[in-house]
Amino acid sequence: MLNKLEIGVIGLGKFGFFVAQRLMELGHQVVGLDGNPDNVRRAQEALTQVYQGDATDKKVLEQLGFAEFNNVVVSVGSAMEASILICLHLKEIGVEKVWIKAISWEHEKVLRKIGADEVFFPERFGAHQVALQLTNPGLIEYMQFGQGVLMQKLTVDEWAGKALRDLDLTKKFRAQVVAVRKAGSPENDFTYLPSADDVLNKGDELVVIVQEEMLEKLKP
Template identity: 35%
Template sequence: MKKQFAVIGLGNFGFYLATELFKKGHEVLGIDINPKMVQEIRDWVSRAVIADATDPQALKELELKKMDAVVICIGSILNNSILATLNVKDLGVKRVVAKAVSEAHGRILRKIGADEIYFPEKDLALTAAQRLDNPNVLDYLPFMEGYSIVQLAPPSSFTGKSLIQLDLINRLGIQVIAIKELVPENVVLIPTGHFVVKESDVLILLGPDDALNGLQET
């Protein structure tokens, strides 16, 4: 379903977020105080405007209240990020998402009303660390404290064995929530124990971090 988004702050994170949302078929309004940033993104979003997000009146004129979500991607100047978040909340926007550059910054944004907080640099670092530590990990998503979801290329010890034989849930507390088959291309959600793992498969697993990290040695 087509949605309406506004992205405030068109640096690297804001630029890529706005253009990806637009590619997915959504209406995207890009906002930045820097005319150069606005000019660069103009052809890649529905509309791009020059505006100071720390000015409540400037944001009010953009009718942000009708947006499904407004994302504040200002990170380098914390005061501006905080003021922009406050201004957007005061407009009654239903979903306010903000980028944070530190845990302290994130706590402040949450206290003033941000509904969701993203830590792009922290998340990228965690993913990179996981992939460097275990080359089989193709993607990584923290789920809750001590648990993660990973996309994993099967270790050689997995190939040719059924999920019953691997018994990951009982041995390691790891749940196989899906398998992406590449040959032929297919996605199996909550596979049965009789599924036999192929070398070309990609496993989507949910489990304790320690157990997931140990899979390269399984």
Template identity: 40%
Template sequence: MAFIQYAVIGLGRFGSSLSQELTQLGHEVLGIDRDEEKVDEMSDKLTHTVVADATDEEVLRSLGVRNFDCAVVAIGDNIQASIMAAILLKELGVKTVVAKALTDQHAKVLEKIGVDRIIFPERDMGVRVAHQLVSPNLLDYIELSKNYTIAELVVSRRISGLTLKELDPRAKYGCSIVAINKTDDVIIAPTAEDVLHEKDVMVVIGTKEQIDTFESRAIR
């Protein structure tokens, strides 16, 4: 895993959780918040923390944020501050700017100012949990775009012992198995002759409808 420097602006529930996880994954994280109490709480958990106003260009410049690989605007409830911080980060030349959106309108503005990735943490998590609840074989679900989804599906007893050629998800359901995670190995780009065994985890790509159909008709 490549070492990446992150700046996380906003240390509320989402920002603090994100920044701690990035730190535990071995990356350098600078946590920025106006609230001194929040900064103090995170001071021993992140690489660096600072009490600062991220809507002030000179402050961001003095912190050297332009040298970070990625900046995440995780400001919780102030849309104006979120947009202003994102604009400044783009103007300062941060390589990748990610921002949390609170509403669809907020997301549209962030998109127009050139934010590289916009996330809806609560909505996205809700979608993933909903899919996991209704699909017993689904381990994870990530929307790649408006059209395509990638999902992790557990091989059931019903299809155990079949080769990918016999299962043929592309021809029958329109989706593709791009990897198989076995207990002792991961097969990337499996061939038609690879055999599925119960409890293997298939990484499947396709539209939501294709994956739902595959899971309900072939696996259950």
């Protein structure tokens, strides 16, 4: 890992705790804050440091050193007023990037107006993922950095015997192959960023980044 980050997570309920736990698994240091003693106890052995306190109190955030974090994630459930106040305080004490959970479009508007850098709706994103995976077998991920960009798994049939260079997928379908698993290989034995000269065989599995409207035109 090139950069080991120290990240603050405020709100250690289900979503906040899972985010914090995953950040730890990725090798980062995570400092958690929650007012619920049960949430604090659950997180103590999983995170770098955990505090019990009121995150809506600006002095608490300052005393616990949250001003020193470049990134702070805020997930305080349905407490709209609390999340707005926490976001305001974090920006005032100099946190560079605040990632915060919203519960409505109106909530998102307010958060952005007071300086939230990234606003997310876990339930909405999860529902969108399920719907897409249900209707697009092989979908790995709906990618948020572009409009309708998918990461899709495809199995080679008609493309057998051709090299990636010959297929010219980027020009024809605005698609890019990022990984290949040869037919008969172990399930997770992918070759990433394959050579354009690699020849495909029937049954090979491709991981492709493609715009959603082009997906049905791909006939591997």
